[in-house]
Amino acid sequence: xxxxxxxxxxxxxxxxxxxxxxxxxxxxxxxxxxxxxxxxxxxxxxxxxxxxxxxxxxxxxxxxxxxxxxxxxxxxxxxxxxxxxxxxxxxxxxxxxxxxxxxxxxxxxxxxxxxxxxxxxxxxxxxxxxxxxxxxxxxxxxxxxxxxxxxxxxxxxxxxxxxxxxxxxxxxxxxxxxxxxxxxxxxxxxxxxxxxxxxxxxxxxxxxxxxxxxxxxxxxxxxxxxxxxxxxxxxxxxxxxxxxxxxxxxxxxxxxxxxxxxxxxxxxxxxxxxxxxxxxxxxxxxxxxxxxxxxxxxxxxxxxxxxxxxxxxxxxxxxxxxxxxxxxxxxxxxxxxxxxxxxxxxxxxxxxxxxxxxxxxxxxxxxxxxxxxxxxxxxxxxxxxxxxxxxxxxxxxxxxxxxxxxxxxxxxxxxxxxxxxxxxxxxxxxxxxxxxxxxxxxxxxxxxxxxxxxxxxxxxxxx
Numbered sequence: 001x002x003x004x005x006x007x008x009x010x011x012x013x014x015x016x017x018x019x020x021x022x023x024x025x026x027x028x029x030x031x032x033x034x035x036x037x038x039x040x041x042x043x044x045x046x047x048x049x050x051x052x053x054x055x056x057x058x059x060x061x062x063x064x065x066x067x068x069x070x071x072x073x074x075x076x077x078x079x080x081x082x083x084x085x086x087x088x089x090x091x092x093x094x095x096x097x098x099x100x101x102x103x104x105x106x107x108x109x110x111x112x113x114x115x116x117x118x119x120x121x122x123x124x125x126x127x128x129x130x131x132x133x134x135x136x137x138x139x140x141x142x143x144x145x146x147x148x149x150x151x152x153x154x155x156x157x158x159x160x161x162x163x164x165x166x167x168x169x170x171x172x173x174x175x176x177x178x179x180x181x182x183x184x185x186x187x188x189x190x191x192x193x194x195x196x197x198x199x200x201x202x203x204x205x206x207x208x209x210x211x212x213x214x215x216x217x218x219x220x221x222x223x224x225x226x227x228x229x230x231x232x233x234x235x236x237x238x239x240x241x242x243x244x245x246x247x248x249x250x251x252x253x254x255x256x257x258x259x260x261x262x263x264x265x266x267x268x269x270x271x272x273x274x275x276x277x278x279x280x281x282x283x284x285x286x287x288x289x290x291x292x293x294x295x296x297x298x299x300x301x302x303x304x305x306x307x308x309x310x311x312x313x314x315x316x317x318x319x320x321x322x323x324x325x326x327x328x329x330x331x332x333x334x335x336x337x338x339x340x341x342x343x344x345x346x347x348x349x350x351x352x353x354x355x356x357x358x359x360x361x362x363x364x365x366x367x368x369x370x371x372x373x374x375x376x377x378x379x380x381x382x383x384x385x386x387x388x389x390x391x392x393x394x395x396x397x398x399x400x401x402x403x404x405x406x407x408x409x410x411x412x413x414x415x416x417x418x419x420x421x422x423x424x425x426x427x428x429x430x431x432x433x434x435x436x437x438x439x440x441x442x443x444x445x446x447x448x449x450x451x452x453x454x455x456x457x458x459x460x461x462x463x
Contacts (some may be wrong), residue, residue, distance in 0.1 A: 058150075058368045060361050064094035068358035071100040071110065072124035072348070076290055077316050081378045088374055089365050095358050105427045107133050110353070114139055121359040124348045125171065127418040127426045128162055134351055135165040141352040143169040144360040150367035154387040156409045163349050171349030174366045175375070176384040177311040178401050179230050179344040179415060180334040183318070185296055186327065188215050188306035196332045200235075203335040204269050210306040211275050218270060219305035220277050221292035222284035222440050225433030227310060229417040229425065230344065232436060234309075234334045236263040237342040237413065249416045251461040255453035264439065264446045266337060272443030278305035281441045293317035297329055309334070311346070312401050316380020325397050345405065346415040347384065376402075424460035431456040 068089075074082055079099065086097045100120050102109045107130050113119045119139065125131050134140040143151065148169060151160055155173070163171025182203075189195070192213035197203040207217035221227040237245045240259040247253045248260070270276055277284050278295065287295075293314050295304035298321055308314065315325050323329045333341040350366045352359040365371050372383040376392040382402045393399040417425030417432055424431035432453060439449045 058365070058370050060089075060092050060365060061357060062094055063358050063361060066093075066095045066356075066358045067098065068095050068122070068356070068362055069098045069100050069120040070122045070124065070350075070362070071102045071106070071113070071120040073102045073104055073106055073126065074124070075101070077320060077380065078313070081316075081375050081381070084378070085366075085371050085374045088371070089362060092365070093358075093361060095361070097362075105422050106130060107422050108427075110134070110139065111137075114353075119353045121354045121356055122350050122352055122362050124174070125351050126346070126348045127420075127422055128414060129418065129420055129422045129425060131163065131171045131349060131351060132165060133422060134353070135168075135170055139353050140165075140170045141355050141359070143172065143352070143363055147172060147360060147363040147367050150364055154367060154369060154385045156384070156386060156406075158409065159347075159384045162347070162414060163351075171351050172363050172367045173347045173349045173384050174371065175348040176382045176405060177313055177346040178382060178405060179311040179346050180234055180342050181311055181314070181331050181401075182307055182309050182334055183293070183296070183314045183329055183331045184307045185303055185305075185323075186330050187301060188213070188303065189330075191215075191301060192306070197335050198341075200238075200266065200269075200335045200337040204273075207270065207273070207276055207307075215302065215306045216278040216304065217276050217306050218278065219287070219292045219296045219308040220271075220284040220440070221287050221289040221308075221310070222281065222437060223287055224289040225428065225437050226417065226426070227289060227292070228436035228440060229432055230311075230415070231267060231309060232263060233344050233416045234342045235267050235337050236260070236416075237344060238334070238337040238340060239263055239266060241338065242413065245413065245416065249419045251420075251457055255457055256450045260450055260453070261446055263337075264443075264449060267439075268443035268446065271440055277440075284440060285437060290317045290320075294321050297321045297323035312382045312398060313380050315395075315398060316378075319379055325395055331397060342413075343408075344413055344415055346418055420457070421460040424457050431460060 070086065072082065083099060086099065089095065090097050106123065106125060110119065110123055125134065131140065151169065151172060159173050160169065163169060163173055188210060192210045194206045194209050197206045210217040239262060244253065244259050279287070289310065293308050294317055296308040297303060297318055318325055318329045335341065350363055352363055369385050369388040372385045372388045373392045375381040376383060376388060377394060379394045379398060382398065382405055384405065386406045390399050390403055393402055427433060435449055435452045435456065
């Protein structure tokens with residue numbers, strides 16, 4: 001099953017061109033001069049509006065007295081906003097929905113729930129590999145006809161394919177992420193006398209000038225190792241190119257390949273430069289993602305860092321500070337290491353684990369623009385749903401990121417670690433996560449890191 005799925009996905013990835021990268025670059029470069037707020041919510045200007053199929057257009061069954069449980073790894077602000085989505089589902093159906101906090105790796109968490117006879121009705125799976133495993137373990141249930149109608153109406157085929165296994169649809173991608181963005185403290189840039197870097201060489205020079213101004217240039221969330229895989233993937237995609245990216249994602253080339261050495265060596269120019277990582281490696285390895293963002297935008301003229309790399313979800317954490325997106329906090333595309341800036345995307349898919357009316361109704365709701373609108377309005381969220389009215393996004397920054405994602409259609413390059421078996425690409429303390437955390441501690445050991453990565457990958461892909 002896995003080899004068949006990978007062959008089909010490989011053809012999807014080979015169809016990917018530089019179009020998404022160009023769209024993201026064109027859109028996000030404009031964001032640095034776009035102020036947050038002040039939007040009147042209208043979509044008539046500039047053709048920014050998306051679909052209009054919201055509100056009463058979606059029909060859901062009455063589920064009075066039924067219970068629906070949903071498992072996800074989301075915490076903090078993300079969980080709070082997702083609970084609002086579930087509240088709306090409750091209002092429309094009469095069902096009682098409970099949120100089940102999950103831990104990474106979610107497949108191991110679900111395994112214990114299934115073994116105990118208490119699987120959730122629906123699980124939000126953050127990796128393509130996790131969907132494959134759920135299907136292989138015979139936990140996942142196919143998407144029903146009503147949810148399928150919503151998918152066909154609202155989603156590009158590429159996003160549908162990412163949620164299917166051997167031609168059967170299982171996943172509904174509710175939340176997407178543009179993982180090729182760098183957010184920066186505008187005041188730090190101003191004080192250091194630097195401008196937005198477009199290339200990796202410019203980026204390292206910018207980092208040096210910020211360091212010279214008295215502020216560590218980069219905040220790294222080393223405690224959440226998925227951010228480290230994102231660092232690597234962006235460097236590798238831009239430097240080695242899409243074809244090698246696809247081959248490494250399928251383990252058709254080894255992690256001891258010279259292209260991996262080159263990418264790690266490049267990444268070490270930031271991770272290994274004294275004073276470039278806020279608090280040093282030891283502090284970074286204790287810093288979780290939300291904290292990595294907040295420390296970049298707190299502290300007035302002397303924050304803990306000048307820049308933080310990650311996707312569009314950064315704006316949600318910024319909203320918990322006094323900084324304003326578009327004025328105090330601005331964004332630019334991940335710098336081009338090779339010919340072009342990279343464009344890496346990720347996402348979370350809803351998968352039914354029970355044959356229940358409530359589970360299928362929730363998938364239908366999550367595949368609709370109605371559900372997406374709720375989180376879009378709250379911020380820190382990008383939807384692959386092409387019927388979502390773009391006016392729902394709270395500011396032009398997120399609106400442009402979302403518009404470029406939708407414009408890319410089937411041309412998406414999915415997060416490499418999320419395509420891998422979860423034991424390699426998505427397990428705390430193991431595989432790629434552990435190897436890159438160790439690399440952050442010792443960026444000089446490129447060859448040793450490659451060997452560890454290849455050993456772990458060979459075992460995971462064989463299993």
